[in-house]
Amino acid sequence: MLRLPFRSHLLRTCHYSSYVSKMRYLMRLKEDDEACQKALQSGTILLYHKLAPLLRRTEMGTYELPVLQVLDVSEILNKLGKDKQLLNNSVLTGCSDSHVAQFSLDVGSLEQAALEELCVGVFMDLRKAFFLLKNSDVSLVTRGQALLRWHQNHRYCSATGQLTERNQAGSQRVCNSSGITYYPQMAPVVIVLVSDGKRCLLARQSSFPQGMYSALAGFCDMGETVQETLQREVAEEVGLELESVRYSGSQHWPLPQSSLMIGCHGLVRPGSTQINLSGSELEHARWFTLQEIQEALQRKRPSRNSKGGPSAFWVPPSYAIANQLIQEWASQQLPL
Ligand SMILES: NC(=O)c1ccc[n+]([C@@H]2O[C@H](COP(=O)([O-])OP(=O)(O)OC[C@H]3O[C@@H](n4cnc5c(N)ncnc54)[C@H](O)[C@@H]3O)[C@@H](O)[C@H]2O)c1
Numbered sequence: 145m146l147r148l149p150f151r152s153h154l155l156r157t158c159h160y161s162s163y164v165s166k167m168r169y170l171m172r173l174k175e176d177d178e179a180c181q182k183a184l185q186s187g188t189i190l191l192y193h194k195l196a197p198l199l200r201r202t203e204m205g206t207y208e209l210p211v212l213q214v215l216d217v218s219e220i221l222n223k224l225g226k227d228k229q230l231l232n233n234s235v236l237t238g239c240s241d242s243h244v245a246q247f248s249l250d251v252g253s254l255e256q257a258a259l260e261e262l263c264v265g266v267f268m269d270l271r272k273a274f275f276l277l278k279n280s281d282v283s284l285v286t287r288g289q290a291l292l293r294w295h296q297n298h299r300y301c302s303a304t305g306q307l308t309e310r311n312q313a314g315s316q317r318v319c320n321s322s323g324i325t326y327y328p329q330m331a332p333v334v335i336v337l338v339s340d341g342k343r344c345l346l347a348r349q350s351s352f353p354q355g356m357y358s359a360l361a362g363f364c365d366m367g368e369t370v371q372e373t374l375q376r377e378v379a380e381e382v383g384l385e386l387e388s389v390r391y392s393g394s395q396h397w398p399l400p401q402s403s404l405m406i407g408c409h410g411l412v413r414p415g416s417t418q419i420n421l422s423g424s425e426l427e428h429a430r431w432f433t434l435q436e437i438q439e440a441l442q443r444k445r446p447s448r449n450s451k452g453g454p455s456a457f458w459v460p461p462s463y464a465i466a467n468q469l470i471q472e473w474a475s476q477q478l479p480l
C-alpha cells in the first residue's frame with residue numbers, strides 16, 4: 145500500500161501570509177513580462193558558465209554560493225566590454241521574503257578566466273559542488289541549472305522547427321508559428337530503499353564513482369503509477385518482489401536531465417531475498433547490515449586505500465534523496 149504522510153513543511157507554512165504573498169508575487173512575474181523586467185533591475189543573480197555554477201572560497205576554506213546583485217553583474221559585463229542585454233537571458237528562480245527576485249544566468253559565451261577574476265570565484269562542475277555546498281545552496285543551484293539547461297535544449301519547436309520565444313521569467317517558450325507553448329519538463333523517477341526487515345539493499349552501476357552504492361532507481365514508463373514503477377524496477381534490476389512500499393519524500397534531481405525523484409521504502413517478502421541481477425544496468429548489488437550502513441553514513445568523503453581506490457563502500461552525498469532514505473532507514477532500525 146502506498147501511504148502518503150502529510151508532513152511536508154509546505155503544509156505547515158502555506159497559511160503564513162508572507163508565503164502566500166511570495167508565491168503570488170512570483171506567479172505575477174511569470175505572467176507579466178514588464179513586471180519581471182522591472183524585478184530584474186533590482187534582483188539578485190546566480191552565475192553559471194556552460195552550466196557550471198559560480199562558487200566562492202571562504203576564508204575558512206569552505207565554499208559558498210555568491211549571490212550577486214544584478215547591478216554588479218551589469219558592471220562586470222561593462223568591464224568585459226559586453227552588452228548588458230545579456231542580462232535578459234536570466235531565468236527567474238525565486239524571490240526573497242522581501243520580494244527581491246532571484247535569477248540565474250549562464251554567461252558561457254564569455255571568457256571564463258576573466259569572469260572568475262572579476263567575480264572572485266570559480267565555476268565548478270555541479271557534481272563537485274554537491275560535496276562542497278550546504279544543502280539549501282545545492283537546492284538553489286540545481287534549480288537554476290535545470291531551468292537554464294531546459295532553455296538551451298529547447299530553442300526550437302518540435303512541430304515546425306522554428307525558433308521559439310521565451311517569456312521574461314523563462315517559465316515557458318512559445319512557437320509563434322504553431323502557437324504551441326512549451327513548459328519546462330521533468331521526468332518522474334522512483335527511488336526505493338529495499339529492506340528485508342533487518343538489512344537494506346544497495347547497488348551500483350559501473351558509471352558510479354568508485355565504491356559508491358545507492359538505492360535502486362528507475363524512470364516511470366508512460367501510463368504507469370508510482371506503485372507499478374516501484375514494483376517493476378525492483379523486479380527488473382534485482383529480481384525481487386516488493387510486498388509493501390511506503391512513500392518518504394521527493395526531490396528535484398538535475399542530472400543528467402531534470403527528474404522528480406519520488407523516494408520510497410520497500411519491503412520484500414520474507415524468505416525471498418535472493419538477489420538476481422539482470423541486464424547490464426547494475427554492476428553489483430547486495431544486502432547491507434545496519435552496522436555497515438551506520439559506518440558508511442559516518443564517512444563524509446570516500447576513504448582511499450594506498451592504491452588510490454576506495455577502501456570501503458560509501459553512499460551518495462547528504463543532499464541526494466538516496467542518502468536521506470538510507471539515514472531514515474538506519475534511524476528506524478534503532479531501538480527506541
Ligand atoms: N538523487 C538521488 O539520490 C539519486 C539516486 C540514484 C539515481 N538517481 C537518478 O535517477 C535517475 C534514474 O536512475 P536509473 O539510471 O537507475 O534509471 P533506470 O533504471 O530507469 O535506467 C536508465 C535507463 O532507462 C531508460 N530510460 C527510460 N526513460 C528514460 C528517461 N526519461 N530518461 C533517461 N533514460 C530513460 C534509458 O535506457 C536509461 O539508460 C538517474 O538520472 C539518476 O541520476 C538519483
Ligand SMILES: [Mg+2]
Nearest residue numbers: 360361362425
Ligand atoms: Mg535503475
